[in-house]
Amino acid sequence: MQIKDVLLAAGNGAFFYDDQAAIRAGAPQDGFIYVGEPTTPGLTSIRVPASSLSVGLVLADDAVVWGDMMNVQYSGAAGRDALFDTAKISDLMSRVVTPRLLDVDASRYIDACADAFEPLEDKRLPLALEYGVSQALLRATAYLQRRTMAEVVCAEFGLPLPTLRVPIYCQSGDAREINVDKMILKGVDVLPHGLINSWQKFGVAGQTFMEFVKWVAARTREIGRPGYQPVLHFDVYGWIGLEIGLETQRVADFICKVADSVPDFTVNIECPADFGSTQAQIDNYARIVSILNDRGSSARIVVDERCNTLEDIRLFAEAKAAHLIQIKTPDVGSIADTARAVLFCKENQVGAYVGGSCTETDLSAQASVHVSVATQADMMLAKPGMGVDEAFSIVGNEQSRLLAILNRRRAQNENVG
Structure with a gap:
């Protein structure tokens, strides 16, 4: 159940990354933009178009399953990871995470995540990277087991099949x-x-x-x-x-x-x-x-x-x-x-x-x-x-x-x- 290749595709998030500190300090709005200088490190303006990075796992039969990486709107605020940097995440994926993914058993979800997300030099990998890769691995396990992603989660955590909709x-x-x-x-x-x-x-x-x-x-x-x-x-x-x-x-x-x-x-x-x-x-x-x-x-x-x-x-x-x-x-x-x-x-x-x-x-x-x-x-x-x-x-x-x-x-x- 090996992954034979990993694809990366730069993409867009559905909104914008915003400087919460600058907005809270009273930065005025002009139409859709905020006027003034950013105060949160990494932001070049108070409102920046959100970027994302898709990771595609190529499975043995050439099927490709995807997951998407991004950070939240108010990146860098209240202890959160800094602004999403597509170039840095791409480099980390290519150097570190892709070789790990080529060695995991994609049919075993929790184990595959644990192997892929081993700390690097005693530091946790960027959370955005974990988020996107874990989505792709969940889709891979679901595809290989001919189940929905929800059924994989239920099986991995010993949960009964759900019956109720979530509000x-x-x-x-x-x-x-x-x-x-x-x-x-x-x-x-x-x-x-x-x-x-x-x-x-x-x-x-x-x-x-x-x-x-x-x-x-x-x-x-x-x-x-x-x-x-x-x-x-x-x-x-x-x-x-x-x-x-x-x-x-x-x-x-x-x-x-x-x-x-x-x-x-x-x-x-x-x-x-x-x-x-x-x-x-x-x-x-x-x-x-x-x-x-x-x-x-x-x-x-x-x-x-x-x-x-x-x-x-x-x-x-x-x-x-x-x-x-x-x-x-x-x-x-x-x-x-x-x-x-x-x-x-x-x-x-x-x-x-x-x-x-x-x-x-x-x-x-x-x-x-x-x-x-x-x-x-x-x-x-x-x-x-x-x-x-x-x-x-x-x-x-x-x-x-x-x-x-x-x-x-x-x-x-x-x-x-």
Whole structure:
């Protein structure tokens, strides 16, 4: 079951790499660009078109299976890997990883990943590289075993074949009002993200944000189908802490106020504050979660910043430092670690959200669907890009096709039994 050749193809991510620090510091927008000098190392401007690199594994019968490498939108922020460098990753692939791949047994997924991702000079390989190669290896194993990628994950981790669909979460980008309408009309499970990434969008004491939350709820009632009640999920990029302050009681008070303003909805607040380090984030988020739970609030805290790798996710889950953990797939590295991360969350009764980034591709999004469904995550991101239609169709249709295959497989097994 050997791989006989490895192909590389430069490509595009579905959105842009952005300088979070410069945007947070108030860089003004001019149309689609941000004006000013970048502050995050590696970025030549505040907004840079996202690049990707595809890796193709040529199998013994000349079939080629692919995976895509890229970094997340806010590369270099909050402990994440630096901006994706196609030339450096290509060189590392050719010198180090390709020779390893030519020696692995592609029919044994977890073992193949372990062999391919051995540390180099005691350092872990770039997480983007792990992410793309692990997708290609998952497709290779699925192809060789005549299974879906989800079935490979289930077999490798001793999981039963899933029966339930995973709720899908869409993100609006800056086209908030139009994209919220699209989400409501399409009956999206979780919406709208909102991209509350600047003071202008958050407002004095959070008033601009509060008005947006109430508008989303009102719009849902106005144009949504009867009985439609999505989860309202807002990513505030740390702006509660930046505007209200980093005292956990005040942060919790504000979150309760937001939830109380839309009492008929469950409200997720992602990244309410950035406390500066992983350990500080764990300690303070655990306090906020405890306060909200004691009050019986319907609000749920979602962690993103400072929770990047599998080890970070384990620490947050064990500390109950969030109601829901975003597993940001390119930051986690190997997509096998995304599966492990979901299972860590489940073991600790913490919600698992298989996220990722708008900078991803159709291939990485489809692979994420298989891992999400196999592990029965609590929700998954519609990706790639910042538009609603394309991402929702890529993720939603892949899930529907997968569940149709699994239902047939289950029926066949029952008939054999």
